Amino acid sequence: MLFHPAIMALLLADALTLILLLPAGLFALRLLRHWDLNSGSARQIRLERQTYLVATVLGFVFAVQLVSLLLLVFTADRLAVQFVGAMCAVGTFNVNPFGFPALFLKLALFFLASAWLFMNHVDNRAPDYPLTRVKYGLLLVVLPVAALAAVVQVRYFLGLQADVITSCCGSLFSGEKTVTAELAGMPPLQAMIGFYSVLGATVLGGLFALWRRRGALVFSALSAVAFPVAIAAVIAFLSLYIYEHPHHHCPFCLLKAEYGYVGYLVYLPLFVASALGVALGVTLPFARAATLQPIMTRITPRVVAMATSLFMLCMVLFTWFSWRSNLVLLG
Amino acid sequence: MRHWIARQRYLIDYTVAALARRMAKNAGLVAVYTALVFVIASVLLYSHALKREAGYLLQGAPEVVLQKLTAGRHDLVPADYVEKLQGIRGVRSVQGRLWGYYFDPLASANFTVMVPPDRVIPSGSIVIGEGIARTRGAAEGDVIAMRGSNGALILLRVAEILPRESNIVTADLFLVGEADFRALFSITPGLYTDVVLSVAQPREVRTIAEKVLLVLPDTRPVLREEILRTYEAVFDWREGIVLMLLVGAGLAFVILAWEKASGLSADEQREIGVLKALGWETGDVLTMKLWEGALVSGFAFLAGFSLAYWHVFTFSAPLFAPVLKGWSVLYPDFRLTPAVDGLQLASLFLFTVVPYVAATLVPVWRAAVTDPDRVMR
Amino acid sequence: MTDAFIELRGVRKAYNEGLPNQFWAVDGVDLMLERGRVTLLTGPSGSGKTTLLTLLGCLARPTEGRVRVAGQDVSSLPERFLTEQRRHNFGFVFQQFNLIRGLSVLDNVMLPAFPLAPPHGALRARALQLLGELGLAHRSDARVEWLSGGEAQRTAIARALINDPPVVIADEPTANLDTHLSKAFLAIVERLKDEGRTVILSSHDALVAEASIVDRIVSLRDGKVVG
Numbered sequence: 037m038l039f040h041p042a043i044m045a046l047l048l049a050d051a052l053t054l055i056l057l058l059p060a061g062l063f064a065l066r067l068l069r070h071w072d073l074n075s076g077s078a079r080q081i082r083l084e085r086q087t088y089l090v091a092t093v094l095g096f097v098f099a100v101q102l103v104s105l106l107l108l109v110f111t112a113d114r115l116a117v118q119f120v121g122a123m124c125a126v127g128t129f130n131v132n133p134f135g136f137p138a139l140f141l142k143l144a145l146f147f148l149a150s151a152w153l154f155m156n157h158v159d160n161r162a163p164d165y166p167l168t169r170v171k172y173g174l175l176l177v178v179l180p181v182a183a184l185a186a187v188v189q190v191r192y193f194l195g196l197q198a199d200v201i202t203s204c205c206g207s208l209f210s211g212e213k214t215v216t217a218e219l220a221g222m223p224p225l226q227a228m229i230g231f232y233s234v235l236g237a238t239v240l241g242g243l244f245a246l247w248r249r250r251g252a253l254v255f256s257a258l259s260a261v262a263f264p265v266a267i268a269a270v271i272a273f274l275s276l277y278i279y280e281h282p283h284h285h286c287p288f289c290l291l292k293a294e295y296g297y298v299g300y301l302v303y304l305p306l307f308v309a310s311a312l313g314v315a316l317g318v319t320l321p322f323a324r325a326a327t328l329q330p331i332m333t334r335i336t337p338r339v340v341a342m343a344t345s346l347f348m349l350c351m352v353l354f355t356w357f358s359w360r361s362n363l364v365l366l367g
Numbered sequence: 368m369r370h371w372i373a374r375q376r377y378l379i380d381y382t383v384a385a386l387a388r389r390m391a392k393n394a395g396l397v398a399v400y401t402a403l404v405f406v407i408a409s410v411l412l413y414s415h416a417l418k419r420e421a422g423y424l425l426q427g428a429p430e431v432v433l434q435k436l437t438a439g440r441h442d443l444v445p446a447d448y449v450e451k452l453q454g455i456r457g458v459r460s461v462q463g464r465l466w467g468y469y470f471d472p473l474a475s476a477n478f479t480v481m482v483p484p485d486r487v488i489p490s491g492s493i494v495i496g497e498g499i500a501r502t503r504g505a506a507e508g509d510v511i512a513m514r515g516s517n518g519a520l521i522l523l524r525v526a527e528i529l530p531r532e533s534n535i536v537t538a539d540l541f542l543v544g545e546a547d548f549r550a551l552f553s554i555t556p557g558l559y560t561d562v563v564l565s566v567a568q569p570r571e572v573r574t575i576a577e578k579v580l581l582v583l584p585d586t587r588p589v590l591r592e593e594i595l596r597t598y599e600a601v602f603d604w605r606e607g608i609v610l611m612l613l614v615g616a617g618l619a620f621v622i623l624a625w626e627k628a629s630g631l632s633a634d635e636q637r638e639i640g641v642l643k644a645l646g647w648e649t650g651d652v653l654t655m656k657l658w659e660g661a662l663v664s665g666f667a668f669l670a671g672f673s674l675a676y677w678h679v680f681t682f683s684a685p686l687f688a689p690v691l692k693g694w695s696v697l698y699p700d701f702r703l704t705p706a707v708d709g710l711q712l713a714s715l716f717l718f719t720v721v722p723y724v725a726a727t728l729v730p731v732w733r734a735a736v737t738d739p740d741r742v743m744r
Numbered sequence: 745m746t747d748a749f750i751e752l753r754g755v756r757k758a759y760n761e762g763l764p765n766q767f768w769a770v771d772g773v774d775l776m777l778e779r780g781r782v783t784l785l786t787g788p789s790g791s792g793k794t795t796l797l798t799l800l801g802c803l804a805r806p807t808e809g810r811v812r813v814a815g816q817d818v819s820s821l822p823e824r825f826l827t828e829q830r831r832h833n834f835g836f837v838f839q840q841f842n843l844i845r846g847l848s849v850l851d852n853v854m855l856p857a858f859p860l861a862p863p864h865g866a867l868r869a870r871a872l873q874l875l876g877e878l879g880l881a882h883r884s885d886a887r888v889e890w891l892s893g894g895e896a897q898r899t900a901i902a903r904a905l906i907n908d909p910p911v912v913i914a915d916e917p918t919a920n921l922d923t924h925l926s927k928a929f930l931a932i933v934e935r936l937k938d939e940g941r942t943v944i945l946s947s948h949d950a951l952v953a954e955a956s957i958v959d960r961i962v963s964l965r966d967g968k969v970v971g
Binding site: 370373374376377378380381384388634637638641642644645646647648649650651738739740742743 | 803824831845847
């Protein structure tokens with residue numbers, strides 16, 4: 037199904053991402069070999085200049101992947117009508133085994149890119165480029181993930197064959213194979229317990245880190261866990277409450293107009309909070325240089341505070357939507 | 368954060384002034400950029416609107432259309448099939464349809480002749496679509512002569528011309544009464560062109576289609592949902608082909624953008640060198656140049672999209688319509704309902720702005736890393 | 745220990761590094777410049793004057809050696825921080841003036857402060873004040889293409905002073921001026937010195953070399969200090 041415009045756009049976005057990241061990866065290898073801050077040689081100056089380009093490329097990749105993530109979800113939703121049994125995006129992703137992995141890889145890329153950008157931001161604040169080596173090591177992780185994401189996405193699209201009338205004489209009515217339109221969700225009560233305990237622990241961890249100025253790493257680990265837990269919670273109970281339907285588990289339909297675009301309201305704080313937590317967690321263990329201490333002392337509390345308040349907002353929103361719904365799941 | 372915003376405002380200030388100073392130089396690029404956005408947006412808007420129309424129209428279509436096949440060829444359905452179908456559980460109503468194609472040598476076109484299910488047309492009268500009225504020059508009250516399959520001429524008076532608004536489906540439509548239809552095509556009573564079913568539970572439609580096949584093995588049930596899927600797929604595919612054809616143009620645009628961004632005049636290079644020497648660092652110059660790209664892109668995107676919207680919804684896209692609508696002699700003359708959606712905008716953004724930014728990233732960076740001491744040499 | 749504001753130790757700068765035509769523009773310079781003094785760099789063309797100016801003013805990094813400004817080592821600072829140093833400590837007046845065409849005098853003067861994003865009203869007021877001190881207030885809205893040589897130079901000086909730097913560096917300031925304007929320039933330098941600023945000039949001009957306000961003359965030849 038490669039001639040669909042949105043699919044072409046997605047493939048183009050991935051192609052451009054790779055075209056820009058590959059030289060960046062090569063540059064990372066060169067930098068890791070020759071970087072020497074104390075040298076005033078022409079090569080060092082050239083390397084320093086090139087770091088600006090890589091940072092710009094990563095910013096571009098991040099923005100493009102964000103648009104592309106949303107486009108993938110909406111395209112999957114729009115294409116659902118072409119597959120028997122697919123009611124919405126979930127069905128489309130289930131058409132072949134590469135659908136959900138393509139989505140997950142894009143998410144991974146999003147988090148990796150945001151972590152890199154955060155690390156870059158911190159690195160630039162110190163006069164001696166303390167995180168540069170780690171940063172470019174991280175880039176060498178981003179690159180294969182991006183390549184894998186692109187390949188899986190292509191494989192997914194190649195495997196999309198619409199269930200259309202293929203013959204003028206046949207009576208196929210494509211009834212034989214149907215796509216699983218359902219996402220299995222956990223039992224609602226368990227999911228609620230899991231959600232509130234994990235998110236609650238994360239918020240408490242954040243508040244503790246702010247009060248005692250310690251344990252930010254623990255908070256980061258918790259925020260990394262909070263993300264999948266929250267998504268599972270959306271699937272298990274929040275979507276049911278929002279759609280007021282006991283079997284509609286789709287986490288994507290929330291983003292549509294008919295539900296008032298509440299998906300954005302729920303996902304935005306979740307994504308930002310998790311991205312911040314993960315970024316901090318990726319940066320902190322390497323931020324040992326003396327020049328970074330004053331910077332981290334300033335930045336860490338701000339990041340933790342922002343992430344904690346966003347997680348709290350998440351919990352409030354989940355509770356609000358569950359409370360207000362006309363559907364009764366428990367009791 | 369406030370500082371960051373203030374800094375952006377200063378940089379945008381400078382960028383706008385710089386763009387204004389070099390308006391002539393940038394005009395060519397902006398024109399090409401806008402044209403590209405215009406073309407792609409037109410294609411996207413038009414297809415999307417067509418798909419929506421098709422979707423709306425099909426909503427009123429019957430859930431199952433049953434055709435009889437003899438040796439893989441379409442054949443007429445005997446009336447007793449209708450009774451057998453009525454006996455299947457889950458089928459809410461069954462109706463035989465009479466319709467066919469009439470080739471009119473005068474217009475060199477096929478008309479779709481049909482007995483309408485919801486009204487009775489008196490013998491000797493017809494109701495025609497606007498396309499037929501146009502090509503035959505017929506008005507209400509005129510008489511049209513049709514040649515029946517037995518060679519005899521049948522005269523029919525135009526009682527009504529179908530409204531323009533329904534052109535997309537009625538342009539070539541020719542509605543007659545049952546008796547006139549059977550006379551025209553020599554179809555004996557007791558035979559129908561096909562049969563339409565409506566089912567009580569739309570979700571059960573595939574199960575019911577299977578049951579139909581058991582009862583009537585020489586028929587072919589066509590499901591509405593299949594038609595919908597096929598239409599969507601065909602329109603998508605057509606759109607995709609047209610966009611593929613634009614790859615050449617897209618590539619040329621990207622190369623142009625690269626060239627423009629790389630080909631800094633001595634004047635511009637000196638200007639950046641001066642800024643660097645005055646205390647602007649590479650990051651500031653990069654940001655400024657990226658704002659330049661953003662402003663150019665924003666303008667081209669808005670202008671191109673607005674022009675495309677106007678082109679498609681006011682003028683019905685005369686430039687692309689034939690490819691996207693499909694081949695026909697009697698083109699319906701219709702206006703599409705304006706529709707914009709996020710998917711299109713995102714796709715458009717990825718097709719135009721993203722390649723532009725990607726093409727200019729390296730040249731912009733190269734300009735921004737000018738040595739600050741260059742201006743002293 | 746003298747009150748050296750700018751200190752160079754063993755500084756060398758190469759161009760075309762690694763290529764067969766590599767050459768050392770500055771080849772082993774030790775220099776200590778005191779605060780509040782006017783220093784003149786002289787020497788034939790090719791002696792490394794301009795390069796030395798760029799090294800003194802944090803416009804470039806030395807290939808070898810150490811540069812200290814106000815006690816802080818700037819030799820291996822990455823560009824971001826070097827630029828910050830430069831913004832705070834140095835103001836430049838170029839030989840060609842290098843005003844941005846198409847912008848007004850006032851806009852040109854405010855330009856170096858843009859990345860610092862100060863409140864706009866305060867910045868504008870300061871720029872107008874500087875122009876007023878230099879007798880250019882009436883030309884603040886004029887396009888720089890319409891300025892005379894002397895007015896252009898005074899605009900360049902105002903621009904150099906917008907961030908209130910303790911050091912002002914001027915490269916061949918009298919090269920494009922007649923005697924009368926050259927003397928006017930030297931009067932401005934005297935005012936800068938009275939304000940407590942450090943001034944570094946590079947010039948061929950005998951008029952400048954013989955000026956009374958010059959505290960020290962440094963002669964260069966082949967990238968080395970000879971006097």
